[in-house]
Structures are given as C-alpha cells and as structure tokens.
Amino acid sequence: GAVVSQHPSWVICKSGTSVKIECRSLDFQATTMFWYRQFPKQSLMLMATSNEGSKATYEQGVEKDKFLINHASLTLSTLTVTSAHPEDSSFYICSASIGAGASYEQYFGPGTRLTVT
C-alpha cells in the first residue's frame, strides 16, 4: 500500500525556536496533503490543506504565519512551527491521498511528537 513518512518522529525544542516537520509520500505522488494536530485523548483536528505549487488552505483559528506550510513537490510537504510555545506541544500528523478512485483514501504518516519546553 501507499506509504507516508514523517521526520522527525519526535522533537524537543525550546520556547521561541522554530521546528520543521517533513511529510513525504514514498511511493506515490500526492497533489494534496493534510496536516492534523492531536492533543492527548482528543481527536485529529485539521490544521490545513497543503496543495502542491500553491498556498495552503488553513482552517479557522489556525495562524498561517505561525504554522508555515510549503508543498514544493508532489512528494514533500513541510510544516514549520515558528516561535514555538509550550501550548504548541502536540502530536502532528500528515496525510496524503492518491486522489484516484471513489474513496480518495487518506494514508497517514507515523506522526511527529513535538514537545516545547
């Protein structure tokens, strides 16, 4: 099946610094990738839709200047958390779909656990 990777799998950073998370589709091309955030015992909350070659579409309440998304190629999307604060500590998950067929099934990356101290 389709494989999506994320790097790093976990990261600890100091408050005020920036962190970049990469999401790659390894064996398929993804024109669209999605970024989610999940707090403990909560569901996945969509942050933004990342479109290759164009600006990301952010969900209401998500600061686009704080969470920078770049989708420079059909296999790579990056999320940069700028000026991180402890409240940004969360599990960040990306997903990608092949975009073919009726289901447009989404394949999830393994997630990145961010801890801001």
Place this chain on the structure above:
Amino acid sequence: GQNIDQPTEMTATEGAIVQINCTYQTSGFNGLFWYQQHAGEAPTFLSYNVLDGLEEKGRFSSFLSRSKGYSYLLLKELQMKDSASYLCAVRDGAGNTPLVFGKGTRLSVIA
C-alpha cells in the same frame, strides 16, 4: 456545523464481539471512514462506506445508514491487540477534501 459522535470508551472481553457506533451531522456527505489508532501512532485505515449497507473485511465489518446519519464498526473474535482507539471520520465534500474526525472510541480488550 459538523458533528460526529461516538462513545468515549468501551470494554469488551477477548473472543467476544463489540459494536462501536457513530452518528454524524455534516453539511455534506461523501463517504465515512473508520480508522484504528494505537497510542502514540498514526491512524490506520480499516474501512470505507459510501452506500448504505454492510461492508465486511475479515474480523471487521462496517455498516452505514445515510438516512439516519449512522454507522457502526463491528469487531469479531476480539484479540488483545485490538485494544486501541477507533476513529469515525466523514468526508463532507466532493473529491479530495479533508476528513472530519470524531473524538474516537478507546476500546479495551480484557482477558
């Protein structure tokens, strides 16, 4: 608005059958997904329903009633490794639109 409801927690015995319900109210409907998520890991795809009825895949089955805004995931012959969160998600738009997730049901399988 978008609203997807599922029970927060369930407990079932190894070897038994458990049904996890999901009700949804969304602005549109273009398919319902069930995902399994173990703690600290990403969700993995279990099933997809877009038409009414039952979809069976091994020990897992999923049912959909669009008129009632209702789905369930049925797990048979429960195993300890089935202990996980089960997420119900709805695609509310056409094409490759993002999924709206419920809060998940934490299933504990006990001996």
